[in-house]
Amino acid sequence: MNKKLFENEYVQTSLVFINQEQTIYSYRWKQANKYLSPEMYQTETRRHRDYIQKYKPTFVMADFQESQFIISADLQPFVKTQVLDKMVETGTKKLAIIPPEDNVLKMSIEQTLEEQTAAPYAIRFFESVDEAKIWFVKKDIWHAYAHKL
Structure with a gap:
């Protein structure tokens, strides 16, 4: 089940319910985000923060395929x-x-994530939304095996 949370000319956000315990907070930047000022970008970023705090998603998907905004240093x-x-x-x-x-544009995203190497959540880049969704629901086979030992 998908629940649309917000949409404007710059971004679209939704919550995807995988099952009762797992949700995906998904946001997709649109091409018009190239017109965002730094202050407007901060406003949109705060909106993401608020939704993440409210819904506490298991997974987050950030789709920058259409994005035209460079995240400055x-x-x-x-x-x-x-x-x-x-x-x-x-969590x-x-x-x-x-x-x-x-x-x-890709480099500005990579630089933003550079210091997150010690984060307790896994970070991966994908070529498509479908690949990311598969990764979200795929069980870590080694992790499951290790728990049986």
């Missing part, structure tokens, strides 16, 4: 404290990133 710490760190507090297990094709 000045904004990267803001994204880290407002979204990435909140995912630690809410998120996995973060899937679907990057844009543009290398400069």
